[in-house]
Amino acid sequence: MFEHPVLAAFYRRHGPAPFAPNPFPQRPPFRVLAESVVAQQLSTRAAARLAERLFRLVPPTPEAFLEAPLDLLRQAGLSRAKALALKDLAAKAEEGLLDGLDRLEDEAVVERLTRVRGVGLWTAEMFLMFGLGRPDVWPVRDLGLRRAAARLFGVAPEALPAFGEAFRPYRSHLAWYLWRSLSSP
Incomplete structure (x- = not known):
């Protein structure tokens, strides 16, 4: 190679x-996906700063994001679209969307994740790489x-x-x- x-x-x-x-680092799927949503259309440095600010206000768990008011997510610097995407991700995570992803083929992971508002192919690919450590994305x-x-x-x-x-x-x-x-x- x-x-x-x-x-x-x-x-x-x-x-x-x-x-x-x-x-590869094993990290909670919700956190990896939340970071990927935050990172959409941002430089790596800007995304890291925004995620750090956000996670100081709201712990990166589905429960915390479900409870957090939309205004709090916006105060962290998220656009309305990203805040709504994170709320939808949290709701679907609570319903079990993230369960067993590590056992699925790449295409099935992409299909499942793209059910979440604001999660498209790029975000799903980043999750395959940085959430599941997949070698061929x-x-x-x-x-x-x-x-x-x-x-x-x-x-x-x-x-x-x-x-x-x-x-x-x-x-x-x-x-x-x-x-x-x-x-x-």
């Missing part, structure tokens, strides 16, 4: 990507991934699906290194 000199250099610099078969609609692939490899957005095939079954790893390249010299 790391025969390409650019990827080998990133592996040496950043270590193993946090996806299977490497160890290739989020070709992600702007950072597109920028990095163009900068490092000259790959146009429409060519990303084919480009990723050479890295199957470790496309999550490739995506992670491409994202790291955006903050590397």
Whole structure:
């Protein structure tokens, strides 16, 4: 997988990507999804600050988000759409939507998660990667991934699906290194 000199250099610099078969952090599914909703259309840094502010006001649990007034979520800096999405996520989590996701195939996880208001393919793909540690997710609609692939490899957005095939079954790893390249010299 790391025969390409650019990827080998990133592996040496950043270590193993946090996806299977490497160890990956086990985190509560609700928190991972809430962070992904917050991160939609934001830079990584802005999303982290917003999530930190939000979780100081409301603990990242379905129960807390169900009880929290919409105005409190808005005070944290969320748009109305994101606040409503988090409320819907909390309600569906309480109904069992997040139960057993780790046992489902990727497509079934995406189908289930996209039932939540404001959760689309990108958010579901981020959950597959960072919530379940899946090694072969290739989020070709992600702007950072597109920028990095163009900068490092000259790959146009429409060519990303084919480009990723050479890295199957470790496309999550490739995506992670491409994202790291955006903050590397």
